[in-house]
Amino acid sequence: MEKVKNYIENNKERFLNELFEIIRIPSISSEAGHKEDMVRTAEAYKAALLKAGVDKAEVMPTNGNPVVYAEKIIDTVLPTIMVYAHYDVMPVDPVDLWDSSPFEPEVREGKIWARGADDDKGQGFMHVKAFETLVANDKLPVNVKFMIEGEEEIGSVNLGAFCEANKEMLKADIILVSDTGMIAPDIPSITTGLRGLAYWEVEVTGPNRDLHSGLFGGAVANPINVLAKMIAQVTDENNHITIPGFYDDVLEATAEERRLLNLAPFDKEEYKRAIGVEALLGEKGYTTIERAGIRPSFDACGIWGGYTGEGAKTVLPSKAYAKLSSRLVPNQQHEKIAKMFEVYFTSIAPKSVKVKVTTLHGGQAYVCPIDMPAYKAAEKAYQKVYGKQPVPTRSGGSIPIISTFEKVLGIKSILMGFGLEDDAIHSPNENYPLENFYNGIETITWFYQFFKEEYNV
Amino acid sequence: MEKVKNYIENNKERFLNELFEIIRIPSISSEAGHKEDMVRTAEAYKAALLKAGVDKAEVMPTNGNPVVYAEKIIDTVLPTIMVYAHYDVMPVDPVDLWDSSPFEPEVREGKIWARGADDDKGQGFMHVKAFETLVANDKLPVNVKFMIEGEEEIGSVNLGAFCEANKEMLKADIILVSDTGMIAPDIPSITTGLRGLAYWEVEVTGPNRDLHSGLFGGAVANPINVLAKMIAQVTDENNHITIPGFYDDVLEATAEERRLLNLAPFDKEEYKRAIGVEALLGEKGYTTIERAGIRPSFDACGIWGGYTGEGAKTVLPSKAYAKLSSRLVPNQQHEKIAKMFEVYFTSIAPKSVKVKVTTLHGGQAYVCPIDMPAYKAAEKAYQKVYGKQPVPTRSGGSIPIISTFEKVLGIKSILMGFGLEDDAIHSPNENYPLENFYNGIETITWFYQFFKEEYNV
Numbered sequence: 001m002e003k004v005k006n007y008i009e010n011n012k013e014r015f016l017n018e019l020f021e022i023i024r025i026p027s028i029s030s031e032a033g034h035k036e037d038m039v040r041t042a043e044a045y046k047a048a049l050l051k052a053g054v055d056k057a058e059v060m061p062t063n064g065n066p067v068v069y070a071e072k073i074i075d076t077v078l079p080t081i082m083v084y085a086h087y088d089v090m091p092v093d094p095v096d097l098w099d100s101s102p103f104e105p106e107v108r109e110g111k112i113w114a115r116g117a118d119d120d121k122g123q124g125f126m127h128v129k130a131f132e133t134l135v136a137n138d139k140l141p142v143n144v145k146f147m148i149e150g151e152e153e154i155g156s157v158n159l160g161a162f163c164e165a166n167k168e169m170l171k172a173d174i175i176l177v178s179d180t181g182m183i184a185p186d187i188p189s190i191t192t193g194l195r196g197l198a199y200w201e202v203e204v205t206g207p208n209r210d211l212h213s214g215l216f217g218g219a220v221a222n223p224i225n226v227l228a229k230m231i232a233q234v235t236d237e238n239n240h241i242t243i244p245g246f247y248d249d250v251l252e253a254t255a256e257e258r259r260l261l262n263l264a265p266f267d268k269e270e271y272k273r274a275i276g277v278e279a280l281l282g283e284k285g286y287t288t289i290e291r292a293g294i295r296p297s298f299d300a301c302g303i304w305g306g307y308t309g310e311g312a313k314t315v316l317p318s319k320a321y322a323k324l325s326s327r328l329v330p331n332q333q334h335e336k337i338a339k340m341f342e343v344y345f346t347s348i349a350p351k352s353v354k355v356k357v358t359t360l361h362g363g364q365a366y367v368c369p370i371d372m373p374a375y376k377a378a379e380k381a382y383q384k385v386y387g388k389q390p391v392p393t394r395s396g397g398s399i400p401i402i403s404t405f406e407k408v409l410g411i412k413s414i415l416m417g418f419g420l421e422d423d424a425i426h427s428p429n430e431n432y433p434l435e436n437f438y439n440g441i442e443t444i445t446w447f448y449q450f451f452k453e454e455y456n457v
Numbered sequence: 458m459e460k461v462k463n464y465i466e467n468n469k470e471r472f473l474n475e476l477f478e479i480i481r482i483p484s485i486s487s488e489a490g491h492k493e494d495m496v497r498t499a500e501a502y503k504a505a506l507l508k509a510g511v512d513k514a515e516v517m518p519t520n521g522n523p524v525v526y527a528e529k530i531i532d533t534v535l536p537t538i539m540v541y542a543h544y545d546v547m548p549v550d551p552v553d554l555w556d557s558s559p560f561e562p563e564v565r566e567g568k569i570w571a572r573g574a575d576d577d578k579g580q581g582f583m584h585v586k587a588f589e590t591l592v593a594n595d596k597l598p599v600n601v602k603f604m605i606e607g608e609e610e611i612g613s614v615n616l617g618a619f620c621e622a623n624k625e626m627l628k629a630d631i632i633l634v635s636d637t638g639m640i641a642p643d644i645p646s647i648t649t650g651l652r653g654l655a656y657w658e659v660e661v662t663g664p665n666r667d668l669h670s671g672l673f674g675g676a677v678a679n680p681i682n683v684l685a686k687m688i689a690q691v692t693d694e695n696n697h698i699t700i701p702g703f704y705d706d707v708l709e710a711t712a713e714e715r716r717l718l719n720l721a722p723f724d725k726e727e728y729k730r731a732i733g734v735e736a737l738l739g740e741k742g743y744t745t746i747e748r749a750g751i752r753p754s755f756d757a758c759g760i761w762g763g764y765t766g767e768g769a770k771t772v773l774p775s776k777a778y779a780k781l782s783s784r785l786v787p788n789q790q791h792e793k794i795a796k797m798f799e800v801y802f803t804s805i806a807p808k809s810v811k812v813k814v815t816t817l818h819g820g821q822a823y824v825c826p827i828d829m830p831a832y833k834a835a836e837k838a839y840q841k842v843y844g845k846q847p848v849p850t851r852s853g854g855s856i857p858i859i860s861t862f863e864k865v866l867g868i869k870s871i872l873m874g875f876g877l878e879d880d881a882i883h884s885p886n887e888n889y890p891l892e893n894f895y896n897g898i899e900t901i902t903w904f905y906q907f908f909k910e911e912y913n914v
Contacts, residue, residue: 031766153770206734209732212853213754213784214652216853218748218784218853219737222757281676281677302772315759323763351736352736353734398771428666
């Protein structure tokens with residue numbers, strides 16, 4: 001494996017430049033104007049995979065953005081690793097908060113700065129280069145498949161159907177994913193749980209047109225006031241969610257699981273300092289780690305209505321809107337929660353308004369058992385590169401497709417994430433340390449070796 | 458007074474033609490391109506006043522559009538009526554919705570159609586013609602002053618200073634204003650109260666940047682959720698405002714006042730149908746007329762924060778904003794209420810967010826006592842022309858300059874409005890029935906007579 005390490009070292013600059021080419025394509029999946037960029041990015045990944053040594057690669061259509069599929073089958077009796085990644089990225093607004101242009105990647109302070117630098121072009125591309133490294137050095141120990149989609153940031157809306165339609169092609173023994181984070185640059189971790197998600201847009205309509213707030217104010221329901229009261233009502237004074245039945249299916253963590261979870265290094269003062277708040281706020285009876293990892297949440301992601309320009313304009317608006325979301329935990333069914341919220345939110349509206357609830361998005365939570373071969377292989381791989389055992393953690397984030405893989409393909413995933421909390425994914429100034437990019441590539445090459453060993457045990 | 462009636466009848470056509478000349482000048486105060494038209498309109502009013510018989514008339518400069526001032530002092534021992542009106546008009550957009558050109562007045566279906574036909578050229582010019590009528594027939598019983606401004610539609614921004622600077626010149630016993638409406642063509646009414654206003658912008662800051670709602674959701678205060686709870690908390694389940702001390706200064710209407718107020722014709726089903734709501738919502742214990750007229754309100758005029766684009770973007774935003782306002786009632790001091798809200802709203806915020814409250818705007822409520830001589834005189838005047846008692850009404854709207862007159866000049870106003878709800882002021886196809894124009898002139902001449910009598914009682 002010395003050859004492998006040297007290969008990575010000798011090709012560092014090229015790896016980075018190739019990543020930059022992919023980052024430069026503004027593949028924002030939530031903005032209709034980028035349709036062509038999605039295809040361009042998929043084609044760029046296909047070319048990169050072919051160059052890296054796959055037997056075949058295809059840009060396969062879906063009802064939305066295409067999926068890049070590639071494979072190298074060296075021996076059908078050997079186990080198969082399927083790499084999953086996504087080539088789409090989040091929007092870049094507000095663009096004036098970026099210190100450099102989001103789609104012109106730069107290296108400063110030892111980090112790559114760009115939209116997608118971490119999530120998920122930086123992390124996804126590590127797999128292409130890890131694979132290339134193994135192939136180039138005749139060290140590939142297993143069969144490999146790649147499935148790289150373009151709709152992760154909009155809920156992987158077509159990937160479930162793609163999996164359904166291509167079950168045979170997608171057969172594998174483990175799905176390998178780098179789309180999560182590690183605790184700190186020197187504390188590797190493996191994400192063993194992910195929260196699910198339900199996401200709604202709500203529209204509250206009061207009068208049929210904007211009214212004069214002097215002539216009507218106080219006598220006619222104001223949709224903003226009403227919406228505020230409705231949102232307020234979804235959580236109680238202890239920040240428990242009030243939707244009837246919401247917690248019914250929650251798989252409660254055991255006392256032992258909670259004890260282990262709280263062993264992860266966590267400095268509350270540093271955490272508060274980093275995000276600039278004087279106090280934290282969350283569900284009564286749970287620690288911050290628990291609130292963000294194993295407990296469901298209810299967050300307004302956006303709100304708008306009425307006059308939002310400069311100065312004072314008096315108006316009693318006709319409509320108010322919000323984007324509302326819940327992170328879900330294992331065993332909560334997102335479809336059931338989505339419906340539950342719809343019924344509840346409509347029921348708490350006064351008769352003086354009309355309420356429309358649209359479910360925009362949903363995904364199941366996921367749990368990875370720490371005794372499976374892939375987990376053990378990952379542990380050993382991190383040990384090789386970082387010199388220490390990785391910590392199992394629960395992420396509050398959601399990768400709904402991970403649950404879909406399990407449901408549709410019957411394959412577990414192993415989440416080897418190399419992102420850091422400071423990477424500002426989904427925010428201005430997204431970045432990804434070069435060290436994580438290169439360590440990631442090396443750790444992945446080790447994972448392949450150990451996975452073969454563990455799998456054959 | 459038979460002579461007076463005949464004079465009006467015999468000069469009908471000329472009165473109308475003279476009004477049309479003033480309407481034809483497009484004096485839109487909010488559009489910079491009409492600066493010269495403002496001066497032309499002021500000069501036209503000056504000429505009309507001189508022709509009507511004032512002793513002197515002047516176009517007086519302000520920091521904005523000039524004020525037309527005129528007077529006829531017949532005897533310093535007699536009481537003085539000061540007429541207030543405005544010669545500026547609202548913009549005409551969208552101009553393609555007009556059935557005839559907004560600045561080419563036409564008579565159709567017994568109505569004048571033009572921008573300013575009612576608000577406030579039609580109503581203001583009635584006073585010039587009523588004055589002319591009295592002078593021409595040697596029937597002027599009191600001293601008269603005119604103050605006609607050109608910035609009412611942009612908040613009378615310079616008239617307060619004008620009053621401060623000309624207190625002596627503007628001395629009068631009553632200010633007579635026709636810039637409001639009446640209940641119906643056959644139901645004369647006098648506006649006896651106007652609500653005041655306090656208006657704030659609030660900013661709630663949670664984390665110092667937008668966060669990933671999966672990684673942080675549930676553990677960190679979401680400023681939208683918090684703002685919703687804070688707005689919700691400003692009114693209770695009965696829609697009373699919860700700000701401590703908010704109602705302390707409210708001049709409660711007496712049972713008799715409330716009884717009278719509720720005599721005004723009001724069809725709840727028609728009201729709901731017109732604004733398209735299935736139910737009304739307001740403060741418990743008050744009727745709709747009371748809620749919109751004599752009770753303070755709390756309305757969000759605008760709200761925004763987080764992701765408001767298309768589709769689902771998960772984010773725990775850094776900031777949320779709202780424009781909040783309260784209509785105030787007589788005796789509530791807007792400065793005091795503004796401060797009270799600031800203290801309260803800041804106090805109800807959890808420690809996990811920062812709150813900034815900025816007061817953007819304020820104005821006092823106004824009340825016209827129905828036992829003052831001018832009110833009694835107005836009652837009798839309407840009785841003469843309409844054959845019935847006018848109904849005292851409270852408008853939920855605000856005309857801040859009316860409170861300024863009281864504060865700066867120490868003079869009460871009497872609001873004798875002849876507009877109708879159908880007049881479409883501020884909208885395309887503004888109109889004003891000829892009947893209201895001529896009845897207004899006659900009613901005003903009666904008011905002069907009765908005012909002198911009531912004043913001397």
